[in-house]
Structures are given as C-alpha cells and as structure tokens.
Amino acid sequence: MALTIISLMKQVPLPSEMRMGDDGLMDRTKAKSIINVDCGYALEAGLQMKNDNPDAKLIVCSMGPPSFEESLKKALSLGYDEAYLLSDRRLGGSDTYATGLAISTMLKHLGYGKGLNEDFIIVAGRQTSDGDTAHVPSQVAENMHIPQATFIEVANLVDGKIEAKRIIEGGYQMMKLPLPCALSFTPTGISPRRATLSGAVKARNTEITVFNIDDVNLSDENIGLSGSPTIVAKVANIKSERAPIKMSEGHNESELVSSLIKNLKSGKNTIEVKEKKEKKEKKRPEGYEEVDFRNGASGILTWAEVVKGQISRPSLELLTPARELANQLEEGTKVVTLLIGKDIGHLAQELIAHGADEVVVVDDERLEEYRILPFASIFELVINDKNPEIALFAATTAGRELAPRIGVKVDGGVTADCTALEIGEHIDRKNKKIFAPILESRRPTYGESKLATILGFVCPQISTARAGTFEVPTPDANREGIITHFKPELSEENFVSEIIETVIGEGGLQNLFEADVIVSGGRGTVSDDMQLVKELATALNEQGINAEWASSRPVVDEGVAEYARQIGQTGKTVRPKVYVAIGISGAVQHIAGMKEAETIVAINSNAKESIFANADFGIVGEYQDVVPELIEKVKGGFTFGLEVK
Amino acid sequence: MNNHDVISTDVLIVGGGPSGLATAIELANKLEQKGVKKRIMLLEKGASIGSHILSGAVIRPKVFKDLLTTKEYDGIPFDSKVTTDVTVKLNDHSQMELPFHPPYMSNDGNYIASLAQVCKYLAGIAESKGVEIYTGFAVDDMLYNEEGKVAGVKTKDTGVDHHGEKQKNYQAGTVVEADITVLAEGTRGSLAKKVIERFNLDSGKNPQIYSLGVKEIWSVPEGNIEAGAVYHTFGYPLKDKSEFGGGFIYGLSDNRVALGLVVGLDYADPRFDTHAAMQIWKTHPYVSKFLEGGNIIEFGAKTLPEGGWNSIPKYYEDNLMIVGDSAGFLTTARLKGVHLAVRSGICAARTAMSAFEKGDTGKKTLAEYEERVNKSFIHKEMYPIRNMRAVMQDGMLLGGLKMGVQLVTGGTCLFVPKVHADADETQKLSEYQGVPFKERFSGKLEFDKKLTFDKVTDVFYSKAMHDEHQPVHLVVNHPDEFQLSNIEKYGLSEEAFCPAEVYELHIDKEGHKSLRLHAENCVHCKTCDIKSPNGGITWTTPYGGDGPEYNYM
Structure with a gap:
C-alpha cells in the first residue's frame, strides 16, 4: 500500500475578527474564516513530501461544524486527494483532550493506526490561533501510540524515515523518526502555496466525506463537555494599560530623533488607572456539597x-x-x-x-x-x-x-x-x-x-x-x-x-531575558541584513548599557536572524527596561512577547502599523534614515534614559 | 506553455462585476431555453464576489427586469428607494440648492444600493444556473492561437518572490482555453488594455478619459440623514474649468451614509490630490452636517471611464468581447454605468448564443454584439451626449451651455475641444501657472482623524492587503525616465493623485529624490496606470485574493 500523508487542519476565525459567545466558547458564526495559519504550513509540508513521493496519497482531516467544508475544499484545491470532516453537535465544547481522542478515533476508523495500515505520516499545525495550546498533535500521537516531533520547520522523507528540523530554544535539532509518526509544523517553513485554478476546478468536483460520531464509533461520553477533563470557567477582558504613544515630530531624520530624545526626557503619556473596587467576598452558597475530587492525590x-x-x-x-x-x-x-x-x-x-x-x-x-x-x-x-x-x-x-x-x-x-x-x-x-x-x-x-x-x-x-x-x-x-x-x-x-x-547558537534566549535594552528588527530591516540594528545594540554596549539585538518572525523566516532571537514565540516573554522595535509591524504574537517592557520605542515607515498602538514613543521614518541618526546620538552619549552602570 | 495545467471552457468571463455576471446569467438562461449545454466559467481576482466592487451607487433598476425573472428581481438587495433628490452648488462658505435637476440627473424610481451586495446576489443566481465562479484568481495574460486570435487566458503564476525567483511553493498558472473570452475587468482592465493595443481597437477613437472617485461609508446618529436621500454637489472645493466633478451623499439604511467626491483626471496641476480634496469637501458645512457624531466604517476608490461614446473602442474581435467599464459604457451625465454594464452583458451573452448556434465565434458573428448595443438604450443614452465630457473642459457654465445645445441638436455641437489622454494633461511643476493645490488649501490639509483622514488611515478601512512575497504589481516602465521626468519634473505627481499612498517621494538628507513604493496599500483603482505622466506606471494584477476587501461599497 502506498504511503498516506494525513494532514490535520482546523478552520479558524480571522484573528482580527474573533468574537466570543457568552458561554466562554468561540462564536464561529460571525467572523470570516480562514485555514489556521500553522495548519497552512502543515498542508504545504504534506504537499512538499508528495513532490518527492509521487505515489503518496494526500488526505486532509478536520473536526468542526459543517462550515469547515470551505477550508477542506481549499485544501483539496491545493492538491489533496481526499477530505474528511468529523462533524457532530455533540462534539461541541470538547477540550483538547477530547479533540485529540476524537480525531485519532476518526483516523483509526479510516484504517490508520498500529496494527492497521501503518504506512502513514500525520502532519499538523503547531497550534491554532483561536486556541493557542499546541496540544492536539501530541495528544493524537499518544492516542495513536506513535512517535512524534513537534515545532518542525521542514521535514523530508528519506529512505523510509522522516528527517525533521525541530525548532528549540536557542537553536534547532535534526531528528530522525520511523513511520508512522506525527509531525507538527511551525509557521516558519515553506509558505503555503496558493491554489491553482485547475486545482480549484478539481476540488469543485470532489466530495468531502462527513462523519458523525456514530459513524466512527465514538461514544458521546468521551467527547464534548462530558468527555473533557477541563472546562473554561471564566473569561475576562485584558485591558491595555499602555497610554497613547508620543510621536516624534520633524521634517527630517535628525529632527525626528531629536524630538524622540526630548519626548523620552519628558516621560511617557499616562492614563488614569481607576482604582479597582474592592472585590466583594463571594458568598458561598449554602447547602452545597463540598467535593474534594483529588481522591488522595497530593503534592505538586x-x-x-x-x-x-x-x-x-x-x-x-x-x-x-x-x-x-x-x-x-x-x-x-x-x-x-x-x-x-x-x-x-x-x-x-x-x-x-x-x-x-x-x-x-x-x-x-x-x-x-x-x-x-x-x-x-x-x-x-x-x-x-x-x-x-x-x-x-x-x-x-x-x-x-x-x-x-x-x-x-x-x-x-x-x-x-x-x-x-x-x-x-x-x-x-x-x-x-x-x-x-x-x-x-x-x-x-x-x-x-x-x-x-x-x-x-x-x-x-x-x-x-x-x-x-x-x-x-x-x-x-x-x-x-x-x-x-x-x-x-x-x-x-x-x-x-x-x-x-x-545546534544552539550564541546569544538568544538567555541574554534576551537579562538585557536592559533590546533592539529588535522586523521585516523593514532585512534590506541590510539588520546591520544597523546590530550597530545600534553595539553602540549601546559601548556606552556601558547591557543591550542585545533580537528580531520578529519575518526576519527569522528570511534567514537573517536565528530563531533564538525571535521575540514573539509563544511561551516567551521578555521584559527589558527599553525595547526598541524597528521596522516591526506589531503582530499579536510579537506584542505579547514584549509588551512587559518598561518603555517601548517604535520606529516604522508605516504610520498605520499596529506597533504604534503598543508603544510609548514613536517615529515614523525609514529604517535606513532614522537608525544611523540614532546610532550617532548613542555614540554621543544618548542611552534611552538609562543610567550607565 | 510547459508545466501549466490546461482546462477548457466554452465561455470564459474575466471579472465578477455587474457586466460579467449579467453576461453569465443571460447566457445561462439562453442556453437553458435552447437546450444547449455549454460550460461558462467566471474568474474574479477579489477574494470573493464583491470584494473589489465599488460604486456610488444609485442604480436604474429597469435593466434588471430584462435580466432576471420577477422572483429573482424582487430579491435584489437594493438598499433604499430614492426619496429625496437634491443638487447643490457649494461655494466656499455657502451653498445653493438648485430648484431643478440638470439634464439626465433625475433619480426618480432609482435605488440606492451597495453594488458589492448586488453582485454577491447576482453571483448566487449565476451559480444556481450552473455558471462556475472561481474567486481569488488573477489573470495576467491573454492566450492567442497560431492565427494570432484570442484563445483564452492564463492565470497568474504564484510562489514567486519580489525578485521574480520561483520559490518552493511555486505554482504555475492555469491555462484556460475558451471559445469565447469576455473581458469584464471593470475600469481600465489590464487585459482589455493589452487586446485594445494588440488589435488597435481604439484606432480612430478619442482616448478614454477617466474620473477618480474616492468614497467613504459612515455610520451616523439617527436623524442625520434619511435612507433614500440623494444629494449631489458641485463647486467647492473644485475649481471650475480646471477640475470637473462633484460630490455625492447618499442616505443608506441603518443610519449609514455613502459619500464621495468624483474628479475628472484631466486636470493640469501635478500636485492635485483627489483624496485630500474629498477630505476638504467633507469639511464644508453642507456635507459635514450629515456626518456629525458619526464614524467611518469603509473606504474605497475607483476610476470611472468618462470619455463617453467617442472614447469607446471597438469592443469585439475574433473570440473576444469586452463589456461594462472595460469597454467604457458609462453615462457621464448620469454618473451611472451599472445599468449600461448589465445591458452590455446581455448584448454580449445573446451574441455568444448566436455564435454557438452558428458554430462561429469569429468577429463576423461577434459583430452582432455591436449591432445589439447600437439598438439598445446604451446607444440611445450615450450617443446624444457623446461630446458632453469634451465640452465640460470649458467649465460648468460654458460647458453646460454647449451641453444644452447638444441636447437640442442630438449631440452635434460646434467648438468641441479636442480630448487628450489624462496623463498628457498633467503639467510639469514649472509649467503649471495656477495656484498649486497645497497652497490653495493650506491650513486645510491637517486631518483630524475624526471627520477627515490621511490616506493610510482611510486605506485601513478598505482592508487592503497584499502578500509581500510577490513581484511588485506596480511596474515602473522606464526607471531612468521616471527619475528624470516623473520625479524631477513633475515632483512625483503619483504621490498626489494616488488615493492610497502607494507612491511616496522620499527626499534624503542630501536632497536626493527617489520613489518609494508601498504596493501593499493599493486599492486597485488604476489611477496610476491612467494618470502617470509619460505612461510611467503599468498596473498589473497582483496575486488573486489580494487587494481591498470591500463589504458594502
């Protein structure tokens, strides 16, 4: 039997249009939907494997409401041969544990698993933008009793084994896995292709197989809210505590930078933080049975x-x-x-x-x-x-x-x-x-x-x-x-x-945690391989400031900086005294990784970038104009208001 | 062509606007009536039908009765029936409502609509009749057979970086062979431009000239405007004789307002900025009162082919027909083209049916398309005022007089000024004798981001997005000439006329001037392709699915 490449895919609301229902669960009805970004990379990884293994069959599987068919059609138009959707109202409210179980049950129903057809590779996205857990690939692998490799950037099938590059803190690992196995992909590998018209025509004529839980012999006790060991108990808004930005004014670079220095001296804008009302002690309802569900479990x-x-x-x-x-x-x-x-x-x-x-x-x-x-x-x-x-x-x-x-x-x-x-x-x-x-x-x-x-x-x-x-x-x-x-x-x-x-590179994670100033470059700094970004960090070091340079995701994608220096990986928050974001657009993940910085300075040529909504001081200007000016000022003793130790 | 997948269809329609969809629906109906099976494919570059559709829009509905069944017609999601219809002359600080309508401007029985929504609806009807609609696919090339005749199109290759290098996710475009190709790309179609040039379809015609319309949709407090109210303005902030155009303010349902300013691109000032003019127009008390307390929800821009009858190229060739705005079917005096677009689609579809019956898709048969147009209201409406736009170069007063003469004489008029392509009307900085735009409005070009917006803020509301990993879709044709002339002599007029801040004039410390392109801002209005001096810029289609994401435009 020929190899099967199974892509697990989720449809998600466009991140900018996400809404939540009153029950704390995702309301998928209103937002425009897309294929989850990481899943797009997994779909592409599967297609790339097919290039080298032309006999392989490509199938795509998803779990969700019937509206997910739209994204499955898209996957078919990219070149997938078959599409399967597990869709059942009873699946609503499933947590990642129940989801992992449901998906692996569907795969076994399709004939894949230990003791069944074992000639398969599962490719999945690292995590979804509406859940962000990165759990499901691991859970599916364990349910299928197969080895796994997560956070994979590229994978090739060589002599019947998978060779994969796994991203880790500070560098990467080359791994070799036997088949069958499960791989989850980061959105840093080969960008998802666009559908061809001929692919779209083919997809139009391909039926999607839709299963309900009975079709795959899944009991409703194991899925949905009842099959989920965890629940979402409460959801609160996170309010931005950052006051509006102070923008530099000027007609040219030197005026802009002088204005920045003046602004830094006068301090950030402030917002009135309303005193939080004393939380009322919640009354414990009477007559309730108190349950200690630990059954003797103890310790951390x-x-x-x-x-x-x-x-x-x-x-x-x-x-x-x-x-x-x-x-x-x-x-x-x-x-x-x-x-x-x-x-x-x-x-x-x-x-x-x-x-x-x-x-x-x-x-x-x-x-x-x-x-x-x-x-x-x-x-x-x-x-x-x-x-x-x-x-x-x-x-x-x-x-x-x-x-x-x-x-x-x-x-x-x-x-x-x-x-x-x-x-x-x-x-x-x-x-x-x-x-x-x-x-x-x-x-x-x-x-x-x-x-x-x-x-x-x-x-x-x-x-x-x-x-x-x-x-x-x-x-x-x-x-x-x-x-x-x-x-x-x-x-x-x-x-x-x-x-x-x-392979673990120099610098990166550890130093970024300890630096007082992080100079971070985005897509706008790729033109000179971030030379000016590095020079600015060096100039600060020469002034006796503990400064380190970092980058945003697109720069790592372009191969200009190593992954270890990427700010905005899930699971990493830096908190320097000053964060200088240069040519960075301000994707949500990036903001999450640096918003704890005491002071944020943003430099970008495009005034509409969201970085400016998340910074204290800003300059609208070109990288190659503003940064040299800034370096000159640093050489003259400007240290972003930090004291030299 | 190697490595390109090839698919075949009987009819291929490029573009999912009103003319393309009308062609599809009418042809599907005719095929059904005659019991003939043919494949109709429609390609749209927008992510979905409607994503790239923008119009005023006040629509004359009658033509839809010819296209649709009564039941289908009743379902058209028009917004509101026109209830109030006022034309106003704006002065610097005052206004005067005209007690009558200028000829052609009456909107009795018309509807205000979101053309994007109407197109979505028409697409549903077309699909239910078996038309295959594929959205998110850009077409960048025509196919010609060994005799040099049109044979179909090719969709754009993807997975190419900005240097033109193929990436690992490269996908060759698909070749679509078609017996009949219908170009319905809208204003200044990039394929239409190619075929017009290749087959000299515009020989003996006036050059096509255009207007640029910049439009916003606002949500306003209850009571600011009633749904169905239509106001057209002329005068402020445009200068009579040098800038032809005016504003529109339409009351929509749910306390929304559609408003915009349309300006002919035949002005001379290289610094004239239609987007800025629209912002200034909004500050006129007559306009701002409608917006008070409201906020913007959408932004967009589009060009309109305004040359009229004399600027329409020959719109058919062997295996080819051009419909709608791509051909130039628009009544300038009414500021309306939707009904003509739909009618041209109907005419083209009937011609295609006739071609299939005769088994000949050559130009001899397709010439029937022109006959049909000439017998339809398109001719009836456009021909008598064929000189209208030309005489308006004389300004509203003298032009209006000459226009009146035409209405009496059936279009004949003495002293019709010659029409030049818009790009040729732009003067160099040193030649322009008038008060430059920025001086005329000094003090009014600071935008408060409440009532008035800079371009980038507005672009945000168009939801325009472009994948950066693709060749820049705005091609500087001759970089050296562009530097010496467009930048040095014209001061980069592109920066001023582009409503989306795609073009930026950068001046470094040494005073060296250069062009910086922000292609990702592009809202696909094509103004640069039309107005760039020396034909400096060619607008090509970016990847399918990129561009603005209009909802109610």
Missing part, C-alpha cells in the same frame, strides 16, 4: 528541564508558582521536581535551594538529551508512584509537547501557556456542588485579548507556565530536601526516534 510535581548541562531558567521560574500553590494547599504539601538526564545528580541541590522539597533523579546515559517518548514514559511512572494533585511544566518547546502527551497517558487535561496559577474553588450551581481545592490556571487567549481561567477535574491537574512570567525564586543554599534516585525500566520502543544533531 514539576519538571526540571536540563539544557547544555544546566537547569533551564524557565524550570527554575516554575518553582515560584509551585511553592506558592503548595503554601495555599494543606500544610505539608510538597513540591517534587523530576530531574532527568545524564550525569545530572549534582543539579538536585540547586533545585532544593530554589524551593523543591524533593528531587527525583533519573540518571541514564540514554537520556542525555530530551526526547519525548522516554521522558513521557518516566513521567507516567513517577505520576503513578507519587500521585501528585498538580503537575507543572515550563511552556518551552519541550514542555508544551510533553505535558499533553503525559495528559493522555494519565487521562488528564492540560492548560497551556499560563500566566497565573492559583488555588481556588469551583461552584457547580447545577449540581449544587463545590469543587475545592482546585487549580485555577489562567492563560491569555484570543490574540492576547482575553484572560481565560481553565479548571481541570482530574489529577494531576496539568499546566504549562509561560517562560518569563514568574521570577526565579531567590535560592537558599541551606535549604534542605530529599533527593531520591529512580531507575525506570525503559523499553527500546521509547528510543525509536533519534536526535542526529542539536
């Missing part, structure tokens, strides 16, 4: 990710919310950290110093580098042993694929990319029950415009936390804790995927 499990022999900064940050949650729970609730790697035992004490009560060390030479299958298996064993009520992961590329895969193993839901974690309670008025204590995981969503509170009712309650959100706890070298060693038995099945090479 975190993962200490090791990169280049060091505990990664986001994993240390994670100990801050872990400690706080433990303190909010019963006395004696422990923070347990799992440390996996090769020759890493000496790092355990560092974790204790940062707040862990117990460190479980798994030291194995096969585990020198992170790989999802063995790591997920180890977590499953540790979770079964320790029975924690909460498990936390940093939302790094590894954490974001590992958490959902583990979630499927332990039948739990996962909340992605949280910016706040608290212990609270859930009042179920319908059934007159109060669920407490429960983890309230808050995450920005809908293009960072809303803050959703997600609750899970299965232990462990799993969440990933956005890097840069929490402070690294102050270490206490005298702190005491337990170190235990665990030697799991891991079958060879766990090691079918190989890592061929890991």
Whole structure:
C-alpha cells in the first residue's frame, strides 16, 4: 500500500475578527474564516513530501461544524486527494483532550493506526490561533501510540524515515523518526502555496466525506463537555494599560530623533488607572456539597528541564508558582521536581535551594538529551508512584509537547501557556456542588485579548507556565530536601526516534531575558541584513548599557536572524527596561512577547502599523534614515534614559 | 506553455462585476431555453464576489427586469428607494440648492444600493444556473492561437518572490482555453488594455478619459440623514474649468451614509490630490452636517471611464468581447454605468448564443454584439451626449451651455475641444501657472482623524492587503525616465493623485529624490496606470485574493 500523508487542519476565525459567545466558547458564526495559519504550513509540508513521493496519497482531516467544508475544499484545491470532516453537535465544547481522542478515533476508523495500515505520516499545525495550546498533535500521537516531533520547520522523507528540523530554544535539532509518526509544523517553513485554478476546478468536483460520531464509533461520553477533563470557567477582558504613544515630530531624520530624545526626557503619556473596587467576598452558597475530587492525590510535581548541562531558567521560574500553590494547599504539601538526564545528580541541590522539597533523579546515559517518548514514559511512572494533585511544566518547546502527551497517558487535561496559577474553588450551581481545592490556571487567549481561567477535574491537574512570567525564586543554599534516585525500566520502543544533531547558537534566549535594552528588527530591516540594528545594540554596549539585538518572525523566516532571537514565540516573554522595535509591524504574537517592557520605542515607515498602538514613543521614518541618526546620538552619549552602570 | 495545467471552457468571463455576471446569467438562461449545454466559467481576482466592487451607487433598476425573472428581481438587495433628490452648488462658505435637476440627473424610481451586495446576489443566481465562479484568481495574460486570435487566458503564476525567483511553493498558472473570452475587468482592465493595443481597437477613437472617485461609508446618529436621500454637489472645493466633478451623499439604511467626491483626471496641476480634496469637501458645512457624531466604517476608490461614446473602442474581435467599464459604457451625465454594464452583458451573452448556434465565434458573428448595443438604450443614452465630457473642459457654465445645445441638436455641437489622454494633461511643476493645490488649501490639509483622514488611515478601512512575497504589481516602465521626468519634473505627481499612498517621494538628507513604493496599500483603482505622466506606471494584477476587501461599497 502506498504511503498516506494525513494532514490535520482546523478552520479558524480571522484573528482580527474573533468574537466570543457568552458561554466562554468561540462564536464561529460571525467572523470570516480562514485555514489556521500553522495548519497552512502543515498542508504545504504534506504537499512538499508528495513532490518527492509521487505515489503518496494526500488526505486532509478536520473536526468542526459543517462550515469547515470551505477550508477542506481549499485544501483539496491545493492538491489533496481526499477530505474528511468529523462533524457532530455533540462534539461541541470538547477540550483538547477530547479533540485529540476524537480525531485519532476518526483516523483509526479510516484504517490508520498500529496494527492497521501503518504506512502513514500525520502532519499538523503547531497550534491554532483561536486556541493557542499546541496540544492536539501530541495528544493524537499518544492516542495513536506513535512517535512524534513537534515545532518542525521542514521535514523530508528519506529512505523510509522522516528527517525533521525541530525548532528549540536557542537553536534547532535534526531528528530522525520511523513511520508512522506525527509531525507538527511551525509557521516558519515553506509558505503555503496558493491554489491553482485547475486545482480549484478539481476540488469543485470532489466530495468531502462527513462523519458523525456514530459513524466512527465514538461514544458521546468521551467527547464534548462530558468527555473533557477541563472546562473554561471564566473569561475576562485584558485591558491595555499602555497610554497613547508620543510621536516624534520633524521634517527630517535628525529632527525626528531629536524630538524622540526630548519626548523620552519628558516621560511617557499616562492614563488614569481607576482604582479597582474592592472585590466583594463571594458568598458561598449554602447547602452545597463540598467535593474534594483529588481522591488522595497530593503534592505538586514539576519538571526540571536540563539544557547544555544546566537547569533551564524557565524550570527554575516554575518553582515560584509551585511553592506558592503548595503554601495555599494543606500544610505539608510538597513540591517534587523530576530531574532527568545524564550525569545530572549534582543539579538536585540547586533545585532544593530554589524551593523543591524533593528531587527525583533519573540518571541514564540514554537520556542525555530530551526526547519525548522516554521522558513521557518516566513521567507516567513517577505520576503513578507519587500521585501528585498538580503537575507543572515550563511552556518551552519541550514542555508544551510533553505535558499533553503525559495528559493522555494519565487521562488528564492540560492548560497551556499560563500566566497565573492559583488555588481556588469551583461552584457547580447545577449540581449544587463545590469543587475545592482546585487549580485555577489562567492563560491569555484570543490574540492576547482575553484572560481565560481553565479548571481541570482530574489529577494531576496539568499546566504549562509561560517562560518569563514568574521570577526565579531567590535560592537558599541551606535549604534542605530529599533527593531520591529512580531507575525506570525503559523499553527500546521509547528510543525509536533519534536526535542526529542539536545546534544552539550564541546569544538568544538567555541574554534576551537579562538585557536592559533590546533592539529588535522586523521585516523593514532585512534590506541590510539588520546591520544597523546590530550597530545600534553595539553602540549601546559601548556606552556601558547591557543591550542585545533580537528580531520578529519575518526576519527569522528570511534567514537573517536565528530563531533564538525571535521575540514573539509563544511561551516567551521578555521584559527589558527599553525595547526598541524597528521596522516591526506589531503582530499579536510579537506584542505579547514584549509588551512587559518598561518603555517601548517604535520606529516604522508605516504610520498605520499596529506597533504604534503598543508603544510609548514613536517615529515614523525609514529604517535606513532614522537608525544611523540614532546610532550617532548613542555614540554621543544618548542611552534611552538609562543610567550607565 | 510547459508545466501549466490546461482546462477548457466554452465561455470564459474575466471579472465578477455587474457586466460579467449579467453576461453569465443571460447566457445561462439562453442556453437553458435552447437546450444547449455549454460550460461558462467566471474568474474574479477579489477574494470573493464583491470584494473589489465599488460604486456610488444609485442604480436604474429597469435593466434588471430584462435580466432576471420577477422572483429573482424582487430579491435584489437594493438598499433604499430614492426619496429625496437634491443638487447643490457649494461655494466656499455657502451653498445653493438648485430648484431643478440638470439634464439626465433625475433619480426618480432609482435605488440606492451597495453594488458589492448586488453582485454577491447576482453571483448566487449565476451559480444556481450552473455558471462556475472561481474567486481569488488573477489573470495576467491573454492566450492567442497560431492565427494570432484570442484563445483564452492564463492565470497568474504564484510562489514567486519580489525578485521574480520561483520559490518552493511555486505554482504555475492555469491555462484556460475558451471559445469565447469576455473581458469584464471593470475600469481600465489590464487585459482589455493589452487586446485594445494588440488589435488597435481604439484606432480612430478619442482616448478614454477617466474620473477618480474616492468614497467613504459612515455610520451616523439617527436623524442625520434619511435612507433614500440623494444629494449631489458641485463647486467647492473644485475649481471650475480646471477640475470637473462633484460630490455625492447618499442616505443608506441603518443610519449609514455613502459619500464621495468624483474628479475628472484631466486636470493640469501635478500636485492635485483627489483624496485630500474629498477630505476638504467633507469639511464644508453642507456635507459635514450629515456626518456629525458619526464614524467611518469603509473606504474605497475607483476610476470611472468618462470619455463617453467617442472614447469607446471597438469592443469585439475574433473570440473576444469586452463589456461594462472595460469597454467604457458609462453615462457621464448620469454618473451611472451599472445599468449600461448589465445591458452590455446581455448584448454580449445573446451574441455568444448566436455564435454557438452558428458554430462561429469569429468577429463576423461577434459583430452582432455591436449591432445589439447600437439598438439598445446604451446607444440611445450615450450617443446624444457623446461630446458632453469634451465640452465640460470649458467649465460648468460654458460647458453646460454647449451641453444644452447638444441636447437640442442630438449631440452635434460646434467648438468641441479636442480630448487628450489624462496623463498628457498633467503639467510639469514649472509649467503649471495656477495656484498649486497645497497652497490653495493650506491650513486645510491637517486631518483630524475624526471627520477627515490621511490616506493610510482611510486605506485601513478598505482592508487592503497584499502578500509581500510577490513581484511588485506596480511596474515602473522606464526607471531612468521616471527619475528624470516623473520625479524631477513633475515632483512625483503619483504621490498626489494616488488615493492610497502607494507612491511616496522620499527626499534624503542630501536632497536626493527617489520613489518609494508601498504596493501593499493599493486599492486597485488604476489611477496610476491612467494618470502617470509619460505612461510611467503599468498596473498589473497582483496575486488573486489580494487587494481591498470591500463589504458594502
């Protein structure tokens, strides 16, 4: 049987037109719909594989309302052979866990899976713009019991194996996976092609197969709200706290830059922040049954990710919310950290110093580098042993694929990319029950415009936390804790995927977290390969300022900057004192990654770019005119108002 | 052509506006009546039908009764029936409502409509009759057979970067072979331009001349204007004799107003800016009172072929017909072309039917298209005022007088000034003797972003978007000449006339002047193709689906 390439695709509302219903669920009826951007890249990746494997069959699968047929038709017009839609009202309200289950059930129904036709590759988008979790590809892979690689930029089928370039913090990894496997694609690879007219004519005459859940033997208990371990409990608006921008005025570059310097001196515009009204203590309704659904589960499990022999900064940050949650729970609730790697035992004490009560060390030479299958298996064993009520992961590329895969193993839901974690309670008025204590995981969503509170009712309650959100706890070298060693038995099945090479560049992530000034260049700075951006950063360094340069996504796409320097990856927030955005349009993801900066200066030739709505000071002007002027001023001692240390 | 997929159809219509859709519907009806099976394909470059449609629009509905069944006709989503119809002369600080309508300007029985919405509706009807409509596909080339006759078109190759290099997602365009190709591209069609040149279809005709219309739609407080109210203005801020045109203000349902300023592109001042003039026009108390307390919801711009009867090229060739604005069917005196576009589509469709019956799609048969047009109200309406636009170069007063003479004589008039192409009317900075636009309106060119807007703000409301990974679709034909003449001698008049800030004159510290192109702002009005001195710019189609995203224009 010939190879089948299965593309998982979701239709999403145009990000600028997203609306939400009163129930906290997406209202898909009003907005114009598009193929989710990342899914577009996955569709293209599938088509590229077909170039090299002309006999391969291309199928595209989706789950959603009948209106999704529009995007499936589009996929057909791009060159896909068959299209399938799982569409059923009973699927409404499914979380990522239930979605992963439903999709894999459909794929098995189509004859793909272990023990069935095994000659297939699943390609999916990394994440969707209306959900932003990046969970479903991992969950589908675990449900199908197949290896996976997420955050893939390019993948080729070579001698029956997939060779893929996986984007990681600070660089990339070359991986090799056997078939069948699942791949999720970042929107940085080969841009989706446009349909040809001949393709559109063909698509017009191709029928889309629509299944309901009965067709694929899916029970309604496992899907929709009843099959979802997590719920959206609350959605609040995120209000911008940034006052209107001060624009520079002038007829030429030097006047514009002088005006900027003057504006910086006089300070930002301010807005009156209304005093928040004291929150009224919510009255607990009487006569409700209090439910402790933990069934004896206790403690908080975190993962200490090791990169280049060091505990990664986001994993240390994670100990801050872990400690706080433990303190909010019963006395004696422990923070347990799992440390996996090769020759890493000496790092355990560092974790204790940062707040862990117990460190479980798994030291194995096969585990020198992170790989999802063995790591997920180890977590499953540790979770079964320790029975924690909460498990936390940093939302790094590894954490974001590992958490959902583990979630499927332990039948739990996962909340992605949280910016706040608290212990609270859930009042179920319908059934007159109060669920407490429960983890309230808050995450920005809908293009960072809303803050959703997600609750899970299965232990462990799993969440990933956005890097840069929490402070690294102050270490206490005298702190005491337990170190235990665990030697799991891991079958060879766990090691079918190989890592061929890991490349981590200089600079990037770590330095960006620590820099006082970040000079960031966008598409408008590609013309000279960002030379002026780099020069500005260097000039600041020469003045004794800790400055670093970074870029927005299009620049990374063009190959001018490495991914490590990209601001606006999901799961990363920088907070320098001054952020200088040059030639950057201000895509939502980018804004999310830098809006915590104290002062934002925007320089762009196009006054209508949204960056100006998210900055304190602005210049409308050309990159090649304004930046040299700015560099001159810096050389003359201008340091964006920062004191030289 | 290698590597291009090839598909065949009997009739190919390029463009999903009123003329193309009318052609499709009428032909589908005729084929059905005669029991003949033919494939009709319609290609539209907009992301959907209506995305690139803009018109005033006050529509004369009668022609739709000829095209549609009563039931279909009753479903047309017209906005409001015209209830009030006023023509006003605006002075600098005052106004005077005319007690009568200028000839041709009565709107009794007409409807205010969003032409985009009407087209969406017509597209639904066409599809229900079996017409295959494909949106989001740009056509950039004609196909000719070995005899040099039109044989179809080719859609644009995609996946090419701005240097013209093929990318990994490159997709060769599709070759569409057609027995009959109907060009319904709208104003200044880029394919129509090619075939007119190739077959000398405009020989012996006046050059086509155009107006640029800049339009906004506002949402206003209840009571500002009633739905169905129609106001036309002339005078302020335009200067009689040198700038021909006027404004329109139409009351729509749901407390919305459509308003715009239309200016003939035959003016001389290289700094004249129609978009800015429209903003200034809005500040006249007669206009601003309708907008008070409201906010803008949409923006767009379009050119109108205004040359009239004498500027219409020969609009058929072997296997080819040109309909609607692409051919120049528009009554300047009425400011209306929709009914003529639809009628030309009907005439073309009937001719196509006749060609199929005769088994000949050559120009001998397609000449019937011209006969049909000449027997229709298109001729009746356009011919008697064939000199109207030409005499208006004399200004509203003398021009109006000569126009009156024409109405009596059936179009004959002495002293008809010669018509030149709009681009040739632009004068160099050093030649222009009048008060330059910016001086005339100094103090009025700061836009408050409440009532008046700069171009980029307005473009935002057109929802125009273009993929940056494509060759720039605005082609500077001779860069050296452009630098020496268009920039140095004319001061980049493109910057002034473009309503969407696509063209920017950059002056660096040393005073060196250069052109900066912002193709992503383009709203597809084609003014640059028409008005650029020396034919400096050629407008080509960008990738299908790019461009503005009009909703109620």
